[in-house]
Structures are given as C-alpha cells and as structure tokens.
Amino acid sequence: MISVVPNVAAVSTAAPHAPHAPVSTKPLVRLRGVDKVYANGTLAVQNLNLDIRANEFISLLGPSGCGKSTALRMIAGLGEHSRGEIDWPTARYDARGRPIREIGFVFQEPTLMPWATVFDNVYLPLMLKDIPRAEVVDRVNNTLDMVGLLAFANSHPRELSGGMKMRVSIARALVTQPKLLLMDEPFAALDEITRSKLNNDLLDIWQRAQCTVVFVTHSIYESVYLSNRIVVLAARPGRMIGELAVDTPYPRTNDFRLTPEYIAHCRAVSDMLDLAMHGAAPASTLASEHSHG
Numbered sequence: 001m002i003s004v005v006p007n008v009a010a011v012s013t014a015a016p017h018a019p020h021a022p023v024s025t026k027p028l029v030r031l032r033g034v035d036k037v038y039a040n041g042t043l044a045v046q047n048l049n050l051d052i053r054a055n056e057f058i059s060l061l062g063p064s065g066c067g068k069s070t071a072l073r074m075i076a077g078l079g080e081h082s083r084g085e086i087d088w089p090t091a092r093y094d095a096r097g098r099p100i101r102e103i104g105f106v107f108q109e110p111t112l113m114p115w116a117t118v119f120d121n122v123y124l125p126l127m128l129k130d131i132p133r134a135e136v137v138d139r140v141n142n143t144l145d146m147v148g149l150l151a152f153a154n155s156h157p158r159e160l161s162g163g164m165k166m167r168v169s170i171a172r173a174l175v176t177q178p179k180l181l182l183m184d185e186p187f188a189a190l191d192e193i194t195r196s197k198l199n200n201d202l203l204d205i206w207q208r209a210q211c212t213v214v215f216v217t218h219s220i221y222e223s224v225y226l227s228n229r230i231v232v233l234a235a236r237p238g239r240m241i242g243e244l245a246v247d248t249p250y251p252r253t254n255d256f257r258l259t260p261e262y263i264a265h266c267r268a269v270s271d272m273l274d275l276a277m278h279g280a281a282p283a284s285t286l287a288s289e290h291s292h293g
C-alpha cells in the first residue's frame with residue numbers, strides 16, 4: 001500500500017479546495033464506431049469506441065501515427081469523422097441542432113501573443129466572445145491564481161520560463177470554464193524536471209477546475225502518474241488496443257512514482273503498448289481485464 005500525503009506542489013496560494021468530484025457514470029462524450037479517413041485515403045482512426053465520463057482524467061497513449069491527435073480533434077469538433085457517432089449526451093444544443101461543446105484545448109506549443117500581457121493572453125477567448133474586459137477581471141485573475149501565476153498578470157511571455165508559458169496556455173483554455181479540457185502532448189517539448197513539476201501542477205489545476213481531461217501523450221510514466229484511465233492505441237490503422245484503470249486515489253505526489261503500485265501499472269501499460277507496436281490482440285480481450293468504475 002502507498003501512503004498518501006498532501007500535495008505540497010500545489011501551484012495556487014488560494015485556500016484549500018474541495019476534494020475532486022467523483023467520476024460520473026454518465027458520459028460527457030460518447031464515441032461509437034468512429035472512423036476517420038483523410039482525403040488522401042489514410043485511415044487515421046478505425047472503429048473507436050470510448051465513453052469519456054465527467055471528472056475523469058483519461059490519457060490517450062500510443063506510438064506516433066496511431067491517431068491520438070485526430071481523435072482529440074474529432075472530439076473538439078475540429079474536423080468531421082467519416083463514420084460512426086460522437087454524442088454529447090448531457091450537452092445543450094444550439095439553434096442548428098449542434099451540441100454546444102464546452103471545451104478548452106491546449107497544444108504542444110503555448111502559442112501566446114508575445115506583445116500582450118499574461119492577463120490579456122488569458123482574456124483572449126473571452127474577448128473573442130465579446131465579453132468586456134472589465135466584466136471578467138476577477139474571472140481572469142482567479143484562473144491565473146489557479147495556475148499559480150497571479151503575480152505575473154502584467155508580465156509578458158518573454159519574461160516567463162517554458163513551464164510558466166504552458167501554465168498561461170492552460171489558464172487560457174480554462175478561463176471559459178469548460179467541462180472538457182483537451183490536451184495534445186502539452187509537455188512534450190519541456191525538459192524532464194519542468195515536465196514532472198507540471199504534472200503535479202496539472203493534477204492540482206484539474207482538481208480545482210473540477211473538469212474532465214483527455215490528455216494525449218507518448219509517455220507511459222506520465223500517463224500512469226496523471227490518469228485514472230489510460231487508453232492505448234496502435235497505428236496503421238489507428239485503433240484502440242485496450243485500456244487500463246489506475247485506481248490510486250488523488251492527490252498523487254512524487255512519492256507515488258516510487259511505489260510498487262506505480263511500477264506495476266507502468267509495466268502493464270508497457271506490455272499493452274508492446275502489443276500495440278508488435279501485434280495487437282482485439283481490444284475486447286484486453287479491456288475486459290481492466291474494468292473501470
């Protein structure tokens with residue numbers, strides 16, 4: 001058994017927050033038999049079946065070209081799927097009958113506006129919705145506090161480290177208070193120490209924001225540390241090989257990385273990834289061994 005200690009790496013100076021909301025049984029997003037064929041004929045994703053439940057932290061893990069980014073973009077509505085269904089069972093619908101997806105998207109590069117302050121970079125999505133700055137000063141400041149950057153509100157991106165820029169990018173994605181945060185290899189370009197610190201920061205932010213996260217990564221270690229569910233994909237064609245539940249409770253700290261439980265999970269994911277790379281069994285035979293609540 002592992003010991004659970006308080007998360008000393010919390011990024012915010014705000015008062016202690018409520019425990020993380022339990023994973024809902026009702027899916028926020030439901031993918032059924034989803035294929036994506038690009039115009040050049042590439043079958044990027046084949047028969048993807050996935051329920052993304054409210055308050056989950058799911059990682060999509062797999063080798064290059066297995067369709068992780070394509071899956072994320074389809075969930076975001078950035079590009080149509082070719083076959084199957086993507087439903088938002090609890091969403092409201094717009095006048096044209098399309099689900100109102102309440103999402104934030106974080107990319108590998110922070111892509112901040114270099115001429116604008118940290119505050120204005122985070123304000124951007126609200127500005128694009130024509131919400132006056134004066135009305136959302138508290139909201140932007142609260143979001144900056146959530147990522148531990150309130151003191152840098154008036155700084156410019158050039159004054160920040162790589163990790164701080166990424167936290168601004170996360171704040172910008174969260175300022176609209178999305179239900180679903182989609183993250184496409186957000187820490188891949190960062191050094192190992194910064195990445196490890198940001199893993200802790202992200203878990204704290206996730207807990208404070210009380211949202212659902214779908215996180216794309218190549219890293220077994222990162223996926224086990226962060227997630228309560230890991231979906232493993234294989235390439236050519238991109239398809240789901242299986243999934244693993246990581247039921248270690250949150251908050252998780254660096255101590256978790258040293259436990260036999262963590263190592264066992266990493267080994268199980270590694271074995272599944274091995275299958276993904278060198279010959280895959282049908283998803284059903286593996287997924288059934290690793291049920292989730």
Ligand SMILES: Nc1ncnc2c1ncn2[C@@H]1O[C@H](COP(=O)(O)OP(=O)(O)OP(=O)(O)O)[C@@H](O)[C@H]1O
Pocket residue numbers: 038039040042043044062063064065066067068069070071238
């Ligand atoms: N716009 C596109 N047009 C044609 N093929 C594409 C397009 N985007 C991606 N692909 C192909 O679809 C497959 C899946 O690509 P995708 O980027 O989703 O994979 P990935 O798992 O995110 O890869 P990586 O880890 O390298 O980012 C790949 O074979 C890729 O070459």
